[in-house]
Amino acid sequence: MLITWRIEKQRGNLRPELTYSVILEGHEKGLALPYVRVESTIPEPPASWQAHCHPHEHERAGAPPAGHYSLSTPSHAMRGTGQTLRLPWREDNAYPEVEESFRLLRAAFEQELAAAHASEPMDVTGKLVVSGELKRDMAAAIVADRLLRLAKQPALS
Incomplete structure (x- = not known):
């Protein structure tokens, strides 16, 4: 498994963005691994849908995080997984x-x-296969049946 990530923030009141990807190696996919998910310690900022956080607003005003992000790996059926998360300013x-x-x-x-x-x-x-004991018990009946079938066949001229 390969996990790569990047945190990028532009100058100013913009929040940083964390972009990550997880790629499974061939032998890991071959084991049919399930989707793995963990609750991270990465706080989701309040109003995380906003790309910015002005002074005296949200986390810059001391507001608690909205929660914590979940991180995951792909299942064996997926090529890879990735996500972009907005971090608190x-x-x-x-x-x-x-x-x-x-x-x-x-x-x-x-x-x-x-x-x-x-x-x-x-x-x-x-x-x-059928046991030898049963074959012995049935042998006489099988031979008799075959002989009777042969006797009923018309004679060849």
Whole structure:
């Protein structure tokens, strides 16, 4: 699995945007891994639909976050997944919870990966035939039936 992310913010009162993608490797897809989702520690700013946050508004006025974002990996049927999240405006532009949250996602994914890998492959083939005892018991009747069928056939000239 490869997780990549980028935080980009333009100058001014604009909120930064976190863009991330998760791509599974071939052997991970081959294990039919499920979709993994974690609740991150990345706060969703109030009015996150707004690209900006003016002074004395929302998080800059001390308003609590609207919640926390969820992060996810793709399932085995998907090529990859990605998302763009708007982060709260911060004067210092520090977002240590982003890497921490991706570490949580990786840990949850690794648990699923280990569980899937622990499920050993198998290839079992079976075959059953009629028992010898039953064949012996039926042999006389089968031979008699065949002889009677032969006796009923018209003679060849």
